[in-house]
Amino acid sequence: MNMVQLFQRNQFQLRGLLILILPCVFLWVGIGEPLKQLLIRSISDNSGQYVGVQNFVDYFSNSGLVGALLNSVFVSVVVMIASVGIAFLVAFGLVRSQLWGKLALQSLIQIPLFVPSIFPCLGLIYLLGGQGLISQYLVDFELYGPVGVILGGIIFTLPHAVLLLTTTLRGIDSRLYQAASSLGASSWQQFISITLSNSIYGIISACFVVFTLTMTDFGIAKVLAGQYPMLATEIYKQVIGQQNFSMGATISLVLIIPTCIAFFVDSWARKKQARLANNQIFQEIPPSASRDVLLTILCWVPCFMLLSVIGVVVWGSLISYWPYDFTFTWLNYDFDAFGYGWQPYWNSLILAGIVAAFGVIITFGVSYASQRLPSPKIVTDFVRFLALLPLSIPGTVLGLAYIFAFNQPDSWLNAWQGTFAFLAFNTIIHLFSVSFLTFNSTIGRLDTNYEHIGRSLSVPQWMTLCRVIVPLSKLTLLDIFFYLFVNTLTTVSAVVFLYGSNTVLASIVILNMDDSGNLAAASSMGSLLLFTALLVKFLHVFIIRVCR
Structure with a gap:
């Protein structure tokens, strides 16, 4: 190997290492730092003193x-x-x-x-x-x-x-x-x-x-x-x-x-x-x-x-009126009468759309970078460890950890508390592992020679990714998009501590309605989520058949 080839190889590995720093930072902020703060709080009293x-x-x-x-x-x-x-x-x-x-x-x-x-x-x-x-x-x-x-x-x-x-x-x-x-x-x-x-x-x-x-x-x-x-x-x-x-x-x-x-x-x-x-x-x-x-x-x-x-x-x-009057009515879907309106339902759709769109891009990018970019094994192992960590963390625990990590005056995410961006960040991390493992399986089955041939023809790797890898992975991308959408639509535990007055979700409202004894209204909101999720599933099946 001559000096030019050695320089190009080292340059390529350095580029891969620098790119992998981004998922390391993202995952550390999303799961590492919250768990660290959770551990710190468990060995402190409510005033923050070490006990x-x-x-x-x-x-x-x-x-x-x-x-x-x-x-x-x-x-x-x-x-x-x-x-x-x-x-x-x-x-x-x-x-x-x-x-x-x-x-x-x-x-x-x-x-x-x-x-x-x-x-x-x-x-x-x-x-x-x-x-x-x-x-x-x-x-x-x-x-x-x-x-x-x-x-x-x-x-x-x-x-x-x-x-x-x-x-x-x-x-x-x-x-x-x-x-x-x-x-x-x-x-x-x-x-x-x-x-x-x-x-x-x-x-x-x-x-x-x-x-x-x-x-x-x-x-x-x-x-x-x-x-x-x-x-x-x-x-x-x-x-x-x-x-x-x-x-x-x-x-x-x-x-x-x-x-x-x-x-x-x-x-x-x-x-x-x-x-x-x-x-x-x-x-x-x-x-x-x-x-x-x-x-x-x-x-x-x-x-x-x-x-x-x-x-x-x-x-x-x-x-x-259960169980005395079984006559048909649409009044239970008049959520304004129960003090919530339809906004929680639209909030759930907005959050599901954000999580599905950004979640697919982020998890696919992290999976591709960890598998196809040359970098030290310790770095890729660290990325994989952080990516799989949410799979063993209950949603309620993750939500509480986010309060400890980011609900602080000196936290740069403190101003984002209760926003859709904050809820989406938490939900993407909560659902990250399954998406990551699925993309790993898909990308792992693709021939690595695609990148080698691209480099030999002086084609940038990002262009090979966009023109070859993404089209070959389109069915998995669609699967993960709808997986993230439906799971965000129905999630409760991951966001129960984090929503704000303007970002109350339908799944949380169902819980609140049941607490207040409005069983019919809770059933109506739940049925609305069910029909929406089923509609999304039918749409998913239709698109998959068209794309095959």
Whole structure:
């Protein structure tokens, strides 16, 4: 290598290093600095004086706060077992049978993904609350408490588990089943020796995803826990109710511990499962009348229950006065009469649009820079670490950390508190990891020779990126755009501490309406978000088909 080539190579590496500094700074401000301030606040009192581990001693000395931790773990474990069990049955029916209405089942069971976690809680209140349609036939049934949180958690997490386990089961090599059949193995033997043994790591991954979602969710616990203390709501009570920021920070760190453990176990299980996956084309399952009828019934029952909970909320938004006057009315959609107007809905659309547009550009840029720009491995590893960190941080904790980091007179972001820009920044960081990992997978499959050929022809790398990499990644870009849009539309926990008087979101208003007893108005706003998210999903599917 001559001196000119060596100089060009070093210059190229230096340029890559300088460019990677930008995502380092962005991610450090977005996740590193808030977590640092959270840690500092947990070892300080409310006046900012250093107290060491005294807050943690006070926490574990408080039986009520320790009870909230144990309650959260208990509920999360129960939801994990129930949700993953039901999800495995549904996934098995979708993949390993010819059950009736397979495409409809696969679509309908994903509906909870398009609503805030509070939405199913409203349906449970309509059905099982004090004046519910079903509760009048139940003896000594109490919705508010662990039972309600468990039911809400199952509905909220079931679609996530079904998606994970469906992908897992589809990755099993169908030739294994053909070989087992030719050797005379029964259906039960095939299920044990092939299906279970090859999906065990996928099941473990689904278990910890469900555990984390339940452990960290704020909306379900806020609406249905009642007097049953939960860790996610205790953070809210300490900060908003008692203004005890130090204890709020301490509880936040306690909440991070189980979610971090779940995150690392999930990462390990996903890597193990990836080694078992097979990329061959899946072969059609031969029909079996008894199996298909049984699985049709078993798989559609939880789907009908889920649809009942979602559907009754939409119905509740269109009746005059629950449960006495069931005449049809549009008055519940007159949000001006409830003191909120339509502005929260428009605010949610504005925020979703900002997050989707800028989030796609930022996450794609960070992913591309970390993979295709030459730089020291320690720098790319640091970027990847910061990019994956939000995946293990609950939204409520991240929102609280933003208060500690930026709600200070000397903070340059202090003037942005409560603005759309501030909410968008927090939400992009909150949803960053999934987008980053998805783009990593897409860019990793693209040939690196595109850049090499471009450099050999003296084409700037940014031009290769715009003319080659972006068009080849357009489907993933569209997927992430709509993923960010829908998730921003339904988010609660990440922004519950951060919104301002002019940026109140629809998902927060649903929570406030339920608190004030306006169940019909909360149902109307929730139904509006549901129909909007479904419309966006249909638009997504249409655009994808046009672009293929």
